[in-house]
Amino acid sequence: MNEKNSEAQSKPKKLPKEARRAQLLETAKGVLRERGADALTLALVAECAGVTKPVAYEHFGTREGLLIELYREIDGHHLDALRQALQAAAPPRLAAVVAAVCESYLDCARDNGAEWQAIAAALRGSEAMAAVQQELTEAYVRELQRAFAPFSALPAAALRLRCIGVAGAAENISRELIRGQASESAVAAALRGLMTELFDADRPAAAGHKTSKAPRR
Missing domain, CATH: 1.10.10.60 (Homeodomain-like)
Incomplete structure (x- = not known):
């Protein structure tokens, strides 16, 4: 027994x-x-x-398959966090959208950033990994496009390129946080400033929104 x-x-x-x-x-x-x-x-x-x-x-x-699935899972959590943060920001204001994007990215960097980058480094040169990264980046950029579209008069193609720039900048700036080379507050301020500069000047004219200062007399 x-x-x-x-x-x-x-x-x-x-x-x-x-x-x-x-x-x-x-x-x-x-x-x-x-x-x-x-x-x-x-x-x-x-x-x-x-x-x-x-x-x-x-x-x-394979080991490569395991690492890719780990990368997918971490990125999936990040995308879910972004969507939830953007939903909580409704009704959308530029400052709220910027804060949602920034906070969700920093949360991911804080929780899984080191693992995320270690996986990417381990699979550098892998064609399968490159294809997965492209697929996941496109999904993230589409969310950014939807979030920032109300605040930009740019054509869709130009807006997409700008959102790709935001995604790349966020990854590189957050790397400084992961490496301990910058504080979370400094990284957050840099990301917020970058996104605000990129989209505030291009937001379409709306009732009550001034696009330029009146000339002095």
Whole structure:
């Protein structure tokens, strides 16, 4: 009886496929934080999660596949956070939209920024990773376009390019926070100032909104 109980306890608990995948990704994030990207392998993740290696390989195929899925998950949380922040900013005002974009980006950088950048560095040169990054950047830029469109008279193509610039600047400026080279308040001020400068001057004329100062007499 005791031997049967001991054997049952040693076997990994059977989980639904999606739950097991989520568990493996969470385990991989822990390995990434504690040991770095170079140490992250499917075999190690399987060992830390208490499952056999074939289980990990079944979910991700390769180490590259695991890293890409980790990157997708972190980026997905970031995009969800942006959408929620923009919804909370309704009715939209430029200052509220700028604050929502800034705060959601800094939250992501604070929580997962080091892992995010470690994964990108580990997969530099990977064609699959480059395609995923392009796909995720486009999704983020579309959200920015929708958010900033009411405050810009630019054509859609020009607005898209400006939003790509915002995304790139946010990533590079937040890197200084992750590296400990700038304070959160300094990074937030830089991002807010950049977005305000980019969109405030281009907002369409509206009732009660002055686009230029009256000449002095």
